[in-house]
Amino acid sequence: MAKTITISLDVMGGDHGAEVVLPGAEIALVRHPDIRYILFGNEKVVLPLLDKYPKLKQASTFQHCEVAIAMDSKPSQALRQGRWKSSMWRSIEAVKTGEASVAVSAGNTGALMAMSKFCLRTMANIERPAIAAIWPTARGESIVLDVGATIGADAQQLIDFAILGGAMARALFGIKKPTVGLLNIGVEEVKGLEEVRTAGRLLRETQLRSLKYEGFVEGDDIGRGAVDVVVTEGFAGNIALKTAEGTAKQIGGYLRAAMNRTLMSKIGYLFAKSAFDRLREKMDPRKVNGGVFLGLNGIVIKSHGGTDAEGYASAIDLAYDMVRNELTQKIAQDLVHYHRSSFADEAEKSEGDL
Numbered sequence: 001m002a003k004t005i006t007i008s009l010d011v012m013g014g015d016h017g018a019e020v021v022l023p024g025a026e027i028a029l030v031r032h033p034d035i036r037y038i039l040f041g042n043e044k045v046v047l048p049l050l051d052k053y054p055k056l057k058q059a060s061t062f063q064h065c066e067v068a069i070a071m072d073s074k075p076s077q078a079l080r081q082g083r084w085k086s087s088m089w090r091s092i093e094a095v096k097t098g099e100a101s102v103a104v105s106a107g108n109t110g111a112l113m114a115m116s117k118f119c120l121r122t123m124a125n126i127e128r129p130a131i132a133a134i135w136p137t138a139r140g141e142s143i144v145l146d147v148g149a150t151i152g153a154d155a156q157q158l159i160d161f162a163i164l165g166g167a168m169a170r171a172l173f174g175i176k177k178p179t180v181g182l183l184n185i186g187v188e189e190v191k192g193l194e195e196v197r198t199a200g201r202l203l204r205e206t207q208l209r210s211l212k213y214e215g216f217v218e219g220d221d222i223g224r225g226a227v228d229v230v231v232t233e234g235f236a237g238n239i240a241l242k243t244a245e246g247t248a249k250q251i252g253g254y255l256r257a258a259m260n261r262t263l264m265s266k267i268g269y270l271f272a273k274s275a276f277d278r279l280r281e282k283m284d285p286r287k288v289n290g291g292v293f294l295g296l297n298g299i300v301i302k303s304h305g306g307t308d309a310e311g312y313a314s315a316i317d318l319a320y321d322m323v324r325n326e327l328t329q330k331i332a333q334d335l336v337h338y339h340r341s342s343f344a345d346e347a348e349k350s351e352g353d354l
């Protein structure tokens with residue numbers, strides 16, 4: 001019998017809270033019957049709705065929380081008001097105590113990152129966590145990180161992100177040695193910021209066994225799927241993510257407008273409907289909903305705040321896959337190997353200087 005995976009849910013998080021979280025959780029439960037949930041939220045809001053989902057109710061335990069973190073709360077404010085007692089905090093804390101294997105929230109991103117970092121702490125030798133996004137590409141899917149956890153990154157932090165992203169690609173895509181590229185303004189080694197150039201040189205010299213460093217990649221390489229993992233710092237990564245989301249919506253708007261302009265275009269749409277449906281599915285953000293907080297002593301998944309039930313279910317699917325494929329263990333193994341390699345290199349240099 002497969003091992004049960006317990007997922008803690010911040011039921012109050014997101015633009016729609018329990019009205020999206022609960023049906024989304026039931027959709028994911030149908031796909032993964034071995035899931036069990038711990039639901040954190042206000043009993044006056046959650047329990048009346050939970051009665052509408054008998055399968056979910058049977059597979060869940062509920063814990064009442066008085067406090068819900070607002071979507072516009074500042075991270076410092078959220079920590080002061082919600083530490084120890086909010087639905088967001090307690091869903092994360094369940095991962096820390098081992099009650100749950102992963103937490104999922106559609107709540108305030110800044111607050112969720114602050115609470116996750118404060119509660120779970122970063123893994124050994126990781127200075128900053130990162131948010132990793134799954135990016136639809138011409139050849140399938142890639143991972144892009146960091147897409148907004150922190151602004152700026154030095155060379156060592158970019159290398160850490162490469163290791164984190166590589167481990168996620170192994171866990172999610174089943175790739176033994178994923179390809180990794182550093183996002184830059186050109187592919188030439190002399191271009192870009194010094195920290196990016198230094199990170200590239202060190203990745204090339206280290207030759208990690210868990211990933212294959214392919215060099216610099218440009219913005220248009222992300223959509224092409226040039227590499228399995230694209231590494232950047234949070235400022236550039238977040239702009240790239242929001243630009244891609246906006247462009248997808250823009251193209252969708254253009255298509256809808258074009259298909260409704262004339263009677264002939266409407267008739268043409270009917271003949272090409274299956275092709276447009278495939279395009280819509282490929283561009284649907286719900287299909288890849290969920291950012292993974294990497295570099296912490298536990299897994300936290302951030303769902304889009306404005307998602308619907310199907311989108312929230314896809315975030316739970318991602319959480320399920322990350323646990324089932326042992327993401328945390330893979331990251332820990334890769335970090336140990338990297339730091340052993342770095343130590344050996346330093347020892348070799350020291351011997352050469354004697």
